[in-house]
Amino acid sequence: MLRPGTEAGRLVGRAAELERLGVLLDRARGGRGGSLVVEGTPGVGKSALLRALGAPDLLVLSTTGVESEVGLPFAGLAELVAPVIAHGDGLPEAQRAALRAALAxxxxxxxxxxxxxxxxxxxLETAASGRALLLLVDDVQWLDASSQEAIAFLARRAERLPLALVAVRSLRGEPYAPWPEVPRLRLSDLAREDALALARAGGLAPAVAEALVDAxxxxxxxxVEAPAELSAAQRDGIAALPDPLPTGERLRRAYAARVAALPAPTQAALLLAAASSDGDTATLLRALGGAADAGRGADDADRGAGAVDRGADDADRGAGAVDRGAGAVDRGAGAVDRGADDADRGAGAVTIFEPAEDAGLIALAATRVRFSHPLVRAAVYHAATPGRRRAAHRALAAAGTPQTRAWHLAAAATAPDEQLAAALETLGHEARERGATATAIAVLERAAQLSPxxxxxxxxxxxxxxxxxxxxxxxxxxxxxxxxxxxLDDPLTRADAQFVRGAAMLQSGHPQDAYALLEDEAARIAVRDPTRAALLLTQASVAVMSSGPVQRLAELAAQAQTLAPEWVAHAPAVLRAEALSGLGDHRRAKALLAEQARALHDADPVGPGHEVVSIAALSMIWMEQYDDAQRLLVRLVETARAKGAVAALALPLSVLATVHIRRAEFDVAGDLAGEAVALSDAGLEGWTRALALTAAAFVEAHRGEADACRAHAATVLELSAGLGMTSTAATGEQALGMLALGLGETETAIVHLERARAHTERFGSRDPSFLYTSGDLVDVYVRTGRDDDARVIAAELAAGAELTGGAWAAAATARSRGLLDGDERIDAHLAVALAAHARIDSPFELARTQLCFGERLRRARRRADARTLLEAAHASFTAFGTTGWAQRAAAELAATGLPRDGDATAEPTTADALTARERAVCELVAGGATNREAATALFLSPRTVEHHLRQAYRKLGVRSRTELAVRWREVG
Structure with a gap:
């Protein structure tokens, strides 16, 4: 019998598709693989394309989606990785435990x-160490949701691994979301000539083949399958053809007719296989023993009697009983010897399935029954009466494992059952604990449906x-x-429901609607349950946090803080502090955070609400409390790493990267941001993902890495627009403006910086330190001759500096005045700016100030004074790896009369050239401290200490710790 789409063993009409897949396999052999989702309507030849992939040199792993196992967490994934699961023994303990738990x-x-x-x-990386992998996933739409998520995650990373992943999706009219970033191949019907060739290859007369292709x-x-409904005379063109000929919609009926021609025991066995989760022959045989009498009871149910066999009722209630009379497969046909051993029982299972295998409907492996095409499974399952399907699930429940029992009983249930609903609820919570959240949803929904x-x-x-x-x-x-x-009548249950609904509205991009809903619900129950009201208002505050206005955030958080009991009061207090810092009231914000210091220290770094600690640290960054922020964040990161809580890592990593960006430690910041982005790629959404991407974009903007910065910022802006996040929209535009400014693209910089300012105004922030936009705008306006516009922004900057008392704002204000005032005021403004910089560890901004005043002094024809500042700026920019800024400083130096490659490139040799953090590290290391000891003393990571040492070595002209100790005695 021909396989669908083949002509004498050759795949017909798919040369281009096979060539594309061949390229994919070659890439995997070369160590850099890829993925492809093949899509098409039922019967178009997707599975045949998979079978045509000959790759004897690759290790092939495969799985097929099964419609009846969508509620079993990671069932499809378990089948896919079963041949290589032993390689998991060498994984880190946290990963090994998580994977084995997920796979049950x-x-x-x-x-x-x-x-x-x-x-x-x-x-899979470990399994592929010997040879490349080929992963084949058929009927992905019928995989359980958790397996789909896992395979999609793998598909997005296949280019980095020595594996080729080919997944097949059947398009059946239901809407679906394509996997992002995974290439897709739409498989269309065969061209007419290819279709005729395939039809004729099945033995049809030419005229009959023409008629069939027309139909x-x-x-x-x-x-291939429709001619099975024709008689031999019709296939030969002797007898008249039926009208209409079998078509796509009738494929299932065609399969059902072929199944109906099989012996009754085989039909019953096929139904069990179609309903099972894995087609395991041993399980199927045990279930066959309980299916025969249950099937007879099901007939009564189908005829409207409403009764199910009493033995099956016991199974439904979880008693585990199988019909007392069901000790044989089918007393009327093909009984299995009750005294046979396991091998004999396996042979019996094979025997009962053999007629279906001979008919080409299934393939028998050593321990499993596999259908030749998913439509066969669907036809078998849906052609059975509802009563027989329920009986099959009851038999499988009695014969299967504890993990599958509750699900099969639920599929068989026809009335509410609290015992079964409770079992399902447990199964759902276990699925969530295994990380199979998508599966847990379906199981908990079914538990709710069965709850009396x-x-x-x-x-x-x-x-x-x-x-x-x-x-x-x-x-x-x-x-x-x-x-x-x-x-819902109970107001407290309604409040719980509205809390979840508001969170969903926020996540789906409706923050304003979410906060209005949550605020209204809090007002309804505030008197009856202040704690619930506080939680609702805190969630409402979260809804406002990224969209603004900041003033409303402050009001909501204050309400929540008033109502909250002590054990949760720190959350609204932190949100209120964030709002106050955004409004420029740094004094009250700092006081609030100081009051919550103990609660923040004691908060579980990986537990529910851990995000609050990172939000507190973010507020501290805006208020220039870098050391305090870093202490909090390092604790979060180290604890999350130790506990393997990777989902809790992305946010503190992103915020910690921001600390290092402000300190011009771009190597460390880039590593942290890169890790945060990789974690966010694994399924994090919304504000956390946007924050990770903006951290990466800012590092890239400073370094002048244009393509990467633009790509990350574009994703941020897309996320922000979709979710209504005004604050992250501002950060995305600011990153693009900073990139353009460093590249010398002044007009482009103005466009993005003005957009960033507009978003910031809508957000309601009055703190100039939020994004540094004002200082950048003054710089670029002056460079383009728009002094009047620069004066407007400079005035706003000065007002913000007075409001907040911030050191950067004071320095940027003085810098702006130095660019705009007369020559006689340059020195006064420079002195103020440098004094302000001395209050904050922000060396890149110090270099910016040195560059701006150096440019200003050169224009005032004070070349010697300009040269001193420009040399310092150039040295700093070079050390930071900010190439574009270093080139700008070098060009200014050349204009003062120094060649670009002359003395200006000499490394500084005094401790004054070091940042405050570098000096602290050198002091400890020169005194004999190890990197780890220095890290502990300074609340840094060892990697950060290594970065500071590397920078200090370069500036001081030393190459070892010994040389540093000697040099430090000279210059320290």
């Missing part, structure tokens, strides 16, 4: 889904919706809650 090989370990996904990549087009499966008591049903629905938010499926969360709300 060990007990749930509370692992986050991001850790499971990273463990999957590590497993079904170029669908390969229809061309409305209160329990509501609680389980809210849990399902909350899990949907965790899985970044806010639309599903809203749909669940909005369907539930009309049924």
């Amino acid at each position: 090989l060990d007990a749930p370990a509370g692992a986050e889904r991001v850790l499971v996904l990273q463990a999957l990549v590590a497993l 079904v087009g170029g669908n390969p499966l229809a061309l 008591e409305p209160a329990q049903a509501a609680a389980r629905t809210i849990a399902a919706a909350g899990t949907a938010n965790v899985a970044s499926q806010p639309a599903r969360a809203r749909a669940l809650i909005e369907a539930l709300l009309p049924t």
Whole structure:
């Protein structure tokens, strides 16, 4: 029998597709693989394309989606990696434990889904150390949601690994979201000539082949399978053809007719295989023993009797009983000897399936039954009556593992059942603990449907919706809650539901609607339950945090803080402090954070609400409390690493990168931001992802890495527009403006900086230190001759400096005045600027000030004075790796009469050339401290200490710790 789409073993009409897949395999052989999703309607030849991929030199791993196992977490993934799971023993303990728990090989370990996904990549990297991998995933749309998420994650990273991943998706009219960043190949029907060749290869007479192609087009499966409904005379063109001929919609019926021709025991066995999660022959045989009598009871149910066999009821209730009379497969046909051993039972299973294998409907492996095409499985399952399908699930529940039991019983249930609903709820929470959040949603939803008591049903629905938010499926969360709300009478349950709904609205890009909803709900229950009201108002504050206005954030957070009990009061207090710092009231903001110092220190760095600590640190950065912020963040990062809580890492890494950016430690900042972006790629959304991307974009903007900066900033702006995040829109534009300024693209810089300023005004921030936009705008306006515009911004900057008392704002104000005032005022403004810089560890901005005043002095014809400042700026920019800025300083130096490659490039040789942080590190290391000891003393990481030492070595002209100790005695 021909396979769909083949002509005498050759795939017909797919040369271009096979060539593209061949390139993919060659790339995997070369160590840099790739991925491809093949899409097409049922029967178009997607599975045949997979089977045609001959790659004996590759290690092939495969899995096929099964419609009936969508509720089993990571079932498809488990099948895919089963041949290489032993390689997981060499993984780090946290990854190994998370992966084994997710695949139900060990007990749930509370692992986050991001850790499971990273463990999957590590497993396959290890497995591919000997030879490249080929991963084949058929019918991905029927994989359980958690497996789909994991395979999509892997597909996005396939280019970095020695593997080729080919996934097949059947397009059946349902909407779906394509996997981002994964190439897609739409498989169309065969061209007419190819379709005719395929039809004729099946033995049809030429005229019959023409008629068939006219009827079904170029669908390969229809061309191969539809003739099975024709008689021999019709296929030969002797007898009249039926009208109409079998077409695509009738494929399932064609399969059902072929199944109906099989012996009754084989039909029953096929139904069990279609309903099972894995087609395991041993499980199927055990289930066959319980299916025969259950099937007879199901007939009564189908005829409207409404009764299910009493033995099956026991199974439904979780008693684990199989029909007392079900000790044989089918007493009327093909009984299996009850005294046979396991091998005999396996042989019996094979025997009962052999007629289906002979008919080309299945393939029998050593331990599994596989259908020849997913449509066969669908046809078998849906052609059965509902009663027989329920009976099959009951039999599988009795025969299967504890992990599959509850799911099969749920599929068989016809009435509410609290015992079963509770079991499903447990299964759902376990799935979430395994990191299979997408699966947990479906299981918790079914638990709610089977709950007899409305209160329990509501609680389980809210849990399902909350899990949907965790899985970044806010639309599903809203749909669940909005369907539930009309049924709720209890105001507290309604408040819990609205809390989840508001979080979903925020996640889906409606922050203003979210905060209005949450505020209204808080007002309804404030008297009855102040704690719930405080939590609602805190969530409302979060909704306003990234969209503004900041003034409203301050008001909401203050309300929440008033209502909150002590154990949660730190969260609204921190949000209020952030708002106050944005409004420029640094004095009150600092006082608030000081009051919460103990709570922030004691907060669980990886527990619920851990984000609050990072938000506190972000406020400290704006208020120039860099050391305090770094202490908090280093603790968060180190604890998250130690506990393997990778999802809790992205936010503190991003904020910590911002500290290092402000300190001009761009190497360290780049490493931290890169790690945060990689983590956010694993499924983080919204504000956290935008913050990671902006941290990376700012590092790249300073370094002049244009392509990377623009790509990251573009994603930030897209996210911000979709989610209504005004603050991150400002940061994305600021990064692009900073990039253009460093590259000397002044007009482009003006466009982006003006947009950043507009977003900041909408956000409501009055703190000049929020993004440094004002100082950059004055610089670029002066460079383009727009002095009047520069004076307007300089006045705003001066007002902000007076409001906040910030050191950078004072320095930038003096710098701006130095650019705009007369020559006689330059020295006075320079003195003020340098005094302000002495109060803050921000060496890049100091170099900016030196450059601006150097340019100003040169224009005032004070070349010698200009040269001193420009040399210092050039040395700093060179040390920072900010090439564009170094070139700008070099050009100014050349204009003073010094060649670009002359004395200006000499490294400084005094301790004065070091930053404050570099001096502190040198002091400790020169005194004999190790890098780790210095890191502990300064609340830094060892890697950061290494960075500072590298910079200091270059500036001081030394190459070792010994040379540093000697040199430090001279210059320190």
